[in-house]
Amino acid sequence: MTRLILALQLMTRLPLPNVGADENDFVAAIRWFPATGIIVGLTIAAAMTMGLQSDPWIAALLSLIAWVAMTGALHLDGLGDIADGAGAAHHDREKLSAVLADPHIGSFGVVSIALQLLTKLVLLRLCAEHVPPLALVAVPFAARIGPLAWTLWLPPLHQGLASRFRDGIGASHLLGWTVLAAALCLMIPPLLSAALFIPLWAWWLRSRIGGISGDGHGAGIELVESGLLFALVLAR
Known part of the structure; x- marks a missing residue:
């Protein structure tokens, strides 16, 4: 239960x-990200x-507000940082690190x-009518399996939150x-x-950024969520 609470504290604004938790509890909190x-x-x-x-547009807007409020825009911040890094660094690793740290x-x-x-x-508006x-519920759940995979598959971009999680996860957790x-x-x-979306983000990060970081996790969660919403709409 301690590790689940830590995961909720990291990933939500509840x-x-x-x-009371030690370093082992903290790094193992990643196991509960999908929860x-x-x-x-x-x-x-x-x-x-x-x-x-009331109205499908109202439903979409309330859903988006709830989404952002629950996560505290944490993952959006990661998306913005990765976009700045990818757009400004142009494969210059030192500049990339400086942009991500800014x-x-x-x-x-x-x-x-x-x-x-x-x-x-827009996707939530379409979901309101057809889904x-x-x-x-499955969308943010599946997207948060991504950090488990990216932590196992990718080298850490730098010493930080993402690199510490590497000691708290194994293949069995991802498999479960x-x-x-x-x-x-x-x-x-x-x-x-x-x-498809989770390995695709891992490939992009490795080829363009060079590894995984907290920003990479946040950006990946956002993009996988949008991809899953799009898949739900296409399948209606």
Whole structure:
């Protein structure tokens, strides 16, 4: 339970009590990232259900607000940083590291965040009309399996949060959540597209950025979520 609470504290803005935890508990919290996605997904589904009592656009807007509020825009920040790094560094590793470490956001980051929010809003609007709200729970859940895979598959970009998680996860943890996601695919077939989006992001990070970081995790979660929403809409 301690590690689940730590994962929720890292990945959401839920008001949770402080727990006594050591370094091992902290690095092992990544094992519970997909579970935090279920909590986020239930919040989104609830907002969608409430909004549908009024209008599909209201439902989409409330869902997006709930999504951003629950995560504190943490993953959007990672998306902006990765966009700035990829856009400004041009394969210069030293410049890339400097851009990623800069707390300020640049034009590439602003554009990427704006486009991501617009993308989610439009896709949520289409989901409001064609997709059962409960199916949305699977989207943030499946996207948060990604950090487990990226941590195992990619070298750390630098010493930091992502590199510390490497000691807290093994292939068995990734396999367990993958089996659960595969079972959900029987009810929500578009969820299978996560098997494409998650490795595709790993490939892009390795070829363009060089490894995984906290920003890479956040950006990947955002992009996989949009991809899964798109798959749900296409399958309607």
